[in-house]
Ligand SMILES: Nc1ncnc2c1ncn2[C@@H]1O[C@H](COP(=O)(O)OP(=O)(O)O)[C@@H](O)[C@H]1O
């Protein structure tokens with residue numbers, strides 16, 4: 290077992306593209322770290338530098354305290370699972386799993402034993418004599434996993450290992466991989482662009498944007514305390530509702546001006562964000578998660594008036610999509626997020642307001658077209674500086 | 684629009700249950716595949732034409748080989764006599780066995796070496812990025828555009844000198860010719876193989892690399908088994924090309940006992956008269972044996988490769 294340290298690691302490709310910028314990460318021994326971010330943000334590049342498949346342009350890469358910048362892959366004692374699985378088509382499942390052991394001249398009987406053990410763990414025993422071609426996608430994925438675990442390496446590296454599976458299998462393998470990692474206690478770096486995988490699998494999440502690390506934190510902490518607009522919009526489903534608003538002050542009461550409507554902030558909200566005082570009279574970007582809003586008939590209190598456009602009844606909750614008469618936050622991060630999750634966030638920009646989604650209790654019985662009053666738990670609101678995109682907190 | 688136009692009998696139950704409605708009754712309208720001849724039949728015609736086209740010369744040669752008179756004029760398409768006299772004469776009056784051995788050794792070794800070295804070069808060109816990679820590829824292609832016998836004079840002079848210094852690899856030796864043939868096919872084979880190598884995902888190399896394999900282990904253990912079809916094809920083509928080659932061999936081989944089949948047999952009919960034609964035909968028939976044998980041996984890989992490539996593993 291070993292820890293993995295990125296110490297101001299940079300990667301500049303031969304064509305001059307700066308794919309990873311000053312990345313510093315400290316992944317503890319036995320930790321499951323998920324490296325997440327939109328496609329093209331440099332996750333794979335970072336992972337491949339750990340694997341030794343790409344050279345480190347500058348900075349130091351350490352595995353178990355040893356600087357590995359110039360150590361070839363085979364001497365790093367790592368295993369990698371590829372998105373394409375990269376199974377050897379001409380070998381049986383057993384030979385695929387045992388390949389690394391054969392290369393390392395492990396005795397035949399030992400290879401046999403270890404391969405059977407790994408296969409049993411992954412329910413592959415009956416397929417050991419098959420070729421990859423004769424397996425289903427899920428089974429191939431397991432073989433790729435088997436190949437990684439059989440060698441008991443210091444570090445597992447996984448590059449979007451589940452993205453070729455259908456949704457159901459993906460959910461299943463998600464828990465299975467997390468379980469295997471927990472059993473073995475092997476340090477794992479898991480790359481994905483899927484924030485659900487990041488939230489559910491990792492001990493910690495490292496979120497990247499355009500080659501730059503945005504935030505590294507435990508999933509729940511990152512969900513509740515995003516450091517900037519990008520993190521706020523990337524983590525969570527549905528994505529955080531955001532809008533541009535002006536912060537006003539009247540005596541001791543603070544409020545935000547959303548279009549024609551005024552939303553008073555509770556004293557708790559102020560206590561949680563003391564630096565808000567600096568933003569009085571200026572524009573801020575506010576963010577609120579769907580579960581922190583409720584129908585005023587259910588919860589009481591004042592709120593924002595809107596009209597429900599679309600209602601999804603999920604049984605346990607009602608997802609109510611409504612258009613709010615306010616300005617959309619128009620920062621670079623927002624644009625990037627919209628490009629990333631396409632239709633998911635593209636909805637937020639509609640003419641004549643922003644599209645929000647709130648989670649109401651089922652007894653609100655909201656129906657499309659209803660005029661609604663949305664109570665906002667302002668203590669759980671997020672505030673961001675539109676210039677720097679950073680969260681306004683303490 | 685009525686039941687009477689239905690070409691097939693309406694099932695009894697349907698007719699009984701709903702006599703008025705015949706729209707639902709199954710009607711046979713022909714196969715979805717269309718007309719048999721338009722679909723498949725014409726291919727048979729083409730195939731038979733192609734077979735006839737390639738079988739006639741073979742029949743003619745067989746007939747000539749079995750014809751004891753050994754003259755073109757007395758040979759017919761169907762053998763009109765049966766005698767092994769030509770074969771006996773071939774073996775007793777010429778050094779056919781020796782030529783056969785020369786050809787087999789030279790073609791096998793040159794074919795194998797050229798295939799192997801091309802595979803090594805193709806691997807490097809396909810997998811590594813290095814200075815001069817593009818230039819190297821272009822150069823190979825450029826050189827290939829000139830026929831080899833353009834270099835004949837240069838080669839002749841070179842080998843004259845080599846023969847003086849190292850007669851073991853000079854004129855009239857196996858190695859001299861092997862080296863020459865090997866170089867000749869290298870460019871085409873490398874290009875051919877590089878294209879094929881490029882279709883093998885790089886993930887496989889990288890996965891093996893992480894698994895602990897060296898470049899050599901990746902080449903022999905992962906890549907070579909996957910490119911077997913192209914190896915078989917290039918090996919076969921080199922073999923055929925070498926065994927039939929005549930221009931270079933003619934310059935190179937002057938002594939009778941060092942001749943290859945192509946040169947030796949050509950010598951039999953190169954004279955004014957054609958009375959050796961029966962022996963020549965017998966010789967060519969025997970010459971075809973190794974090529975056909977090799978083809979059958981490699982057939983599995985060639986055909987297997989075509990289907991394996993179609994279904995992505
Ligand atoms: N070999 C390469 N040469 C130049 N640019 C590359 C190379 N590989 C990747 N890139 C670029 O680096 C960026 C990050 O790539 P990658 O790490 O694969 O992103 P992802 O986060 O989707 O895994 C992308 O913009 C990609 O185009």
Ligand SMILES: [Mg+2]
Pocket residue numbers: 329332333334448
């Ligand atoms: Mg990637």
